[in-house]
Amino acid sequence: MPDHDAAQKFVYDFTEGNKDLKDLLGGKGANLAEMTNLGLPVPPGFTITTEACKVYLDSGEEPGALRDEVSAHLDALERKMGKKLGQADDPLLVSVRSGAKFSMPGMMDTVLNIGLSDDSVNGLAAQSGDERFAWDSYRRLIQMFGDTVLGMDGEVFSEAMEQAKSLKGVTSDVDLDTADMQMLAEKFKHLVLKETGRDFPQDPREQMDLAVKAVFDSWNGERAKLYRRQERIPQDLGTAVNVCSMVFGNLGPDSGTGVAFTRDPATGQQGVYGDYLQNAQGEDVVAGIRNTVQLAELERLDKASYDQLMQIMETLETHYRDLCDIEFTIESGKLWMLQTRVGKRTAAAAFRIATQLVDQGLIDEAEALQRVNGNQLAQLMFPRFDSNGGVRDADEIGWGIAASPGAAVGKAVFDSYTAIKWSRSGEKVILIRRETNPDDLDGMLAAEGILTSRGGKTSHAAVVARGMGKTCVCGAEELEVDTKRRCLKTPGGQVIEEGDVVSIDGSTGKVYAGEVPVVPSPVVEYFEGRMHAGADDADELVKAVHRIMAYADRVRRLRVRANADNAEDGARARRFGAQGIGLCRTEHMFLGERRSLVERLILAESEEERHEALEGLLPLQQGDFTELLESMDGLPVTVRLLDPPLHEFLPDITELSVRVALAESRRDANENDLRLLQAVHRLHEQNPMLGLRGVRLGLVVPGLFTMQVRAIAEAAAERKAGGGDPRAEIMIPLVGTVQELEIVREEAEAVIAEVEERHEVELNLTLGTMIELPRAALTAGQIAECADFFSFGTNDLTQTVWAFSRDDVEASFFTAYLEKGIFGVSPFETIDREGVGELVRLAVEKGRATRPDLKLGICGEHGGDPDSVHFFHEVGLDYVSCSPFRIPVARLEAGRAAAAD
Numbered sequence: 048m049p050d051h052d053a054a055q056k057f058v059y060d061f062t063e064g065n066k067d068l069k070d071l072l073g074g075k076g077a078n079l080a081e082m083t084n085l086g087l088p089v090p091p092g093f094t095i096t097t098e099a100c101k102v103y104l105d106s107g108e109e110p111g112a113l114r115d116e117v118s119a120h121l122d123a124l125e126r127k128m129g130k131k132l133g134q135a136d137d138p139l140l141v142s143v144r145s146g147a148k149f150s151m152p153g154m155m156d157t158v159l160n161i162g163l164s165d166d167s168v169n170g171l172a173a174q175s176g177d178e179r180f181a182w183d184s185y186r187r188l189i190q191m192f193g194d195t196v197l198g199m200d201g202e203v204f205s206e207a208m209e210q211a212k213s214l215k216g217v218t219s220d221v222d223l224d225t226a227d228m229q230m231l232a233e234k235f236k237h238l239v240l241k242e243t244g245r246d247f248p249q250d251p252r253e254q255m256d257l258a259v260k261a262v263f264d265s266w267n268g269e270r271a272k273l274y275r276r277q278e279r280i281p282q283d284l285g286t287a288v289n290v291c292s293m294v295f296g297n298l299g300p301d302s303g304t305g306v307a308f309t310r311d312p313a314t315g316q317q318g319v320y321g322d323y324l325q326n327a328q329g330e331d332v333v334a335g336i337r338n339t340v341q342l343a344e345l346e347r348l349d350k351a352s353y354d355q356l357m358q359i360m361e362t363l364e365t366h367y368r369d370l371c372d373i374e375f376t377i378e379s380g381k382l383w384m385l386q387t388r389v390g391k392r393t394a395a396a397a398f399r400i401a402t403q404l405v406d407q408g409l410i411d412e413a414e415a416l417q418r419v420n421g422n423q424l425a426q427l428m429f430p431r432f433d434s435n436g437g438v439r440d441a442d443e444i445g446w447g448i449a450a451s452p453g454a455a456v457g458k459a460v461f462d463s464y465t466a467i468k469w470s471r472s473g474e475k476v477i478l479i480r481r482e483t484n485p486d487d488l489d490g491m492l493a494a495e496g497i498l499t500s501r502g503g504k505t506s507h508a509a510v511v512a513r514g515m516g517k518t519c520v521c522g523a524e525e526l527e528v529d530t531k532r533r534c535l536k537t538p539g540g541q542v543i544e545e546g547d548v549v550s551i552d553g554s555t556g557k558v559y560a561g562e563v564p565v566v567p568s569p570v571v572e573y574f575e576g577r578m579h580a581g582a583d584d585a586d587e588l589v590k591a592v593h594r595i596m597a598y599a600d601r602v603r604r605l606r607v608r609a610n611a612d613n614a615e616d617g618a619r620a621r622r623f624g625a626q627g628i629g630l631c632r633t634e635h636m637f638l639g640e641r642r643s644l645v646e647r648l649i650l651a652e653s654e655e656e657r658h659e660a661l662e663g664l665l666p667l668q669q670g671d672f673t674e675l676l677e678s679m680d681g682l683p684v685t686v687r688l689l690d691p692p693l694h695e696f697l698p699d700i701t702e703l704s705v706r707v708a709l710a711e712s713r714r715d716a717n718e719n720d721l722r723l724l725q726a727v728h729r730l731h732e733q734n735p736m737l738g739l740r741g742v743r744l745g746l747v748v749p750g751l752f753t754m755q756v757r758a759i760a761e762a763a764a765e766r767k768a769g770g771g772d773p774r775a776e777i778m779i780p781l782v783g784t785v786q787e788l789e790i791v792r793e794e795a796e797a798v799i800a801e802v803e804e805r806h807e808v809e810l811n812l813t814l815g816t817m818i819e820l821p822r823a824a825l826t827a828g829q830i831a832e833c834a835d836f837f838s839f840g841t842n843d844l845t846q847t848v849w850a851f852s853r854d855d856v857e858a859s860f861f862t863a864y865l866e867k868g869i870f871g872v873s874p875f876e877t878i879d880r881e882g883v884g885e886l887v888r889l890a891v892e893k894g895r896a897t898r899p900d901l902k903l904g905i906c907g908e909h910g911g912d913p914d915s916v917h918f919f920h921e922v923g924l925d926y927v928s929c930s931p932f933r934i935p936v937a938r939l940e941a942g943r944a945a946a947a948d
């Protein structure tokens with residue numbers, strides 16, 4: 048027998064719990080208790096705790112005390128209801144439902160109508176006056192019990208049901224009468240015996256106990272385990288089990304069932320939102336057997352229940368201080384609340400509701416910040432289809448999983464080759480595949496958006512599209528993709544041929560035939576300064592975003608900078624709220640027409656040739672820096688010296704070899720090409736990411752880094768002379784040891800001193816390093832002796848800590864890793880706290896121990912990722928730096944992190 052505290056309580060009546068006991072009672076149980084305590088009409092019942100589940104899962108046996116405790120609670124329930132579980136002439140029936148701390152939709156089990164048996168089915172018929180209803184309920188119990196408790200294949204029941212219908216020549220369940228249901232119940236029992244070798248249990252208590260165990264077991268179902276791994280829900284929480292007296296919405300026209308929201312989950316507007324289905328049970332609503340009516344219609348059908356429901360909704364909203372969603376049933380004119388929880392909402396509604404609740408005095412600003420998040424803000428920043436007319440008039444042909452947000456319009460193509468070919472000739476295309484694989488990468492890149500008929504949120508298409516920032520809808524299963532015939536068929540028989548225009552909405556998952564007009568995001572218009580939140584006619588959403596951003600800016604401790612390489616990006620970043628540039632990658636300044644100068648540098652055979660090449664680059668670089676410093680006047684600008692291996696600036700090895708070979712065959716060899724080819728071979732590396740790049744390059748190519756330092760110093764001097772306030776910071780990449788930095792620093796200081804002297808100006812340039820190698824993090828104490836600042840390069844740090852090639856792995860095997868739940872999100876997207884993050888934490892400690900005033904930032908992609916921003920706040924960095932479009936997200940998350948402290 049497992050060892051547990053004999054005094055431990057494993058069962059709570061709904062009257063005993065409350066909403067804060069989610070760990071113990073699960074979300075559903077805690078909220079049922081809360082509603083019960085609020086005096087709302089909840090069908091009586093009790094909750095078996097997650098602790099009981101944990102004991103069962105650990106030991107394979109239920110806690111010894113559980114049976115007696117359940118008996119005591121069942122007794123009490125029976126007394127309250129005035130009837131016994133499964134009582135032959137008037138049975139108490141119960142539902143047994145799972146309910147974990149975190150909602151795991153569809154992952155775990157539920158059994159309804161427990162207590163029905165060959166005897167009590169007649170009692171239920173007599174009591175309800177509806178024989179068909181009683182037999183239908185009984186066959187549903189056997190079906191659900193067989194499927195979830197006895198582990199049978201649910202198909203056998205559906206097949207029997209289909210047979211019964213075709214025998215009778217009808218297509219809908221509702222056309223089956225009492226005799227049919229009776230026959231089905233017999234047939235189902237027979238199937239149970241045949242498939243499991245045991246009779247369907249007639250003892251109601253045995254039914255209940257087995258169902259409770261099945262719910263416990265469902266915690267460890269394969270789907271549930273995978274879901275938890277992906278969602279990072281701990282595997283050891285266990286589920287609670289709710290045993291609740293059944294109420295029936297299918298007892299006639301004065302019964303029914305519905306769902307409701309206390310305000311519109313799409314816009315946040317207050318009002319009456321929901322659906323109602325007369326004379327029906329919960330499953331019928333989901334199954335879509337009949338059309339629901341709008342909740343407002345209930346006022347006409349049953350005014351008393353409607354008024355009571357409105358009252359309850361108000362109570363709940365004031366009590367939970369948030370939008371609630373509700374499931375209710377009306378049984379013969381009596382309203383029952385079956386569930387409530389804080390409801391899911393769209394991104395736009397989240398912002399609007401948060402500010403509405405502040406205005407209503409229900410929450411404060413700090414709380415409002417917790418009610419929204421950066422992912423929602425990012426969603427609001429994508430262009431979207433025009434909801435004023437455009438989408439409404441569009442021809443919706445299907446929907447799938449909203450895998451990567453945005454709105455994309457283009458001609459349908461069914462293979463990557465065509466996608467590339469058409470896009471090269473200026474066409475916009477949507478790549479449509481059953482599923483994608485690494486061979487589709489170029490096609491995906493060429494397309495406006497991607498649509499697949501298979502796969503979920505972690506499918507290859509979804510992962511890669513999100514990484515590329517491309518709109519993607521995946522798993523649109525009802526659409527048949529025929530890649531051979533190059534067409535797409537809808538269930539209604541419509542055919543989309545190659546070249547037909549389609550529109551896909553990666554935020555809703557909807558797919559449309561034809562072109563749907565796209566409008567820019569009003570939130571981006573606002574950040575760009577083209578829409579003012581203060582204007583009378585400003586969008587409600589923009590007003591809400593403006594207010595929330597103001598709260599975030601007021602409380603955040605982290606500063607937010609931009610990764611920007613040119614004045615245009617710098618200016619945009621500033622409009623979006625950047626407080627400087629955290630990373631200017633100088634490599635783009637070596638491309639285009641300037642590439643020939645780099646070639647000359649690489650090919651230089653004498654000091655003089657090298658000097659000439661560098662002198663050619665200097666004014667160009669200086670011009671770039673002057674503009675950049677101007678765009679961020681008065682704010683820090685971190686310029687990183689050249690990082691990538693030099694061969695990236697040379698022609699492709701294969702193309703050049705072919706060119707040289709052809710020229711040779713024509714006896715027309717070009718001397719320069721030959722030298723270039725030699726250089727390409729000389730510089731070729733098997734693992735260039737681990738090769739001659741970053742500071743290593745600066746140390747072995749004489750004059751390269753000093754030229755860049757000079758350009759920065761000259762640009763700063765120029766800005767100063769023009770009355771500007773340049774604040775340049777020079778950053779050295781890929782440092783692994785302090786010695787590397789010492790040499791570069793010494794050279795750089797000499798150049799800066801010389802420029803300062805010549806211009807008779809003090810430039811206050813600082814010199815720091817990236818921390819992007821494990822060795823740099825481990826020796827950060829020494830490195831800090833020689834650095835004014837650190838900026839964590841978490842892209843390279845992730846690459847080198849995991850030995851994951853950042854250019855390859857996401858598209859090759861990350862899908863498999865995500866599907867296996869090894870991680871729920873790519874470590875290149877969200878910082879791996881336990882691994883990469885530990886090194887960051889260590890380097891912060893060591894760096895600050897050496898130099899308390901060391902400035903600390905991060906400029907890897909993680910700087911704009913919500914979860915990672917919280918981590919950087921926690922470890923005490925001074926700023927995060929991210930791409931201009933992510934700046935609002937980083938500002939918001941930095942505010943949320945500070946408000947949660």
Ligand code: PEP
Binds near residue numbers: 839840
């Ligand atoms: C990094 O490695 O995190 C970084 C910002 O540098 P890059 O991405 O240019 O290598």
Ligand code: MG
Binds near residue numbers: 780840842
């Ligand atoms: Mg790097």
